[in-house]
Amino acid sequence: DQQVKQNSPSLSVQEGRISILNCDYTNSMFDYFLWYKKYPAEGPTFLISISSIKDKNEDGRFTVFLNKSAKHLSLHIVPSQPGDSAVYFCAASPDRGSTLGRLYFGRGTQLTVWP
């Protein structure tokens, strides 16, 4: 059973506009959330993260919002650039404080940014 869900397999956005990628989770024990970006033929790379004690984290053009009551997080990219075109994976962990830190991944959203 998928504990982390990305219900939109794809998203197409014009360059300069905002991209919003959504992620829902079912496990209330998740307390740390990450976004990874993956280009074809490469491994995923870490993009941004957020702890459950926060509702927003910003890093340059990327902002992640967390709504714990709705078990929902979103990644905003502003402004979107063609180089942002990639698959974005949402991930969650129930054990921020443990040494293992197993991550549960969503199925990914393919973002395409067109000129």
Added chain:
Amino acid sequence: DVKVTQSSRYLVKRTGEKVFLECVQDMDHENMFWYRQDPGLGLRLIYFSYDVKMKEKGDIPEGYSVSREKKERFSLILESASTNQTSMYLCASSFGGALYGYTFGSGTRLTVV
């Protein structure tokens, strides 16, 4: 920077062959993971290890085994390759805890014919 190296980028194997996928990390990470990525299914955890000679099953361990004889090396073994194991295989390592996230290798695209 942490480096996770997967020995092959592309592999083609025949049905029934025993296949070894190798992964090496160079930053003394305790935890190592094997995932497969398939279109529409995302990243699915096959096996992971949190110490030398320790291993734990992930969500889809059937048809696979692993070996971790040294801290830096984590091998995925397909005992008898089948066509439904055609996939992108990704190795990852982590220092400890979700706070540090994972570092992934570049992946091995395995085709079983």
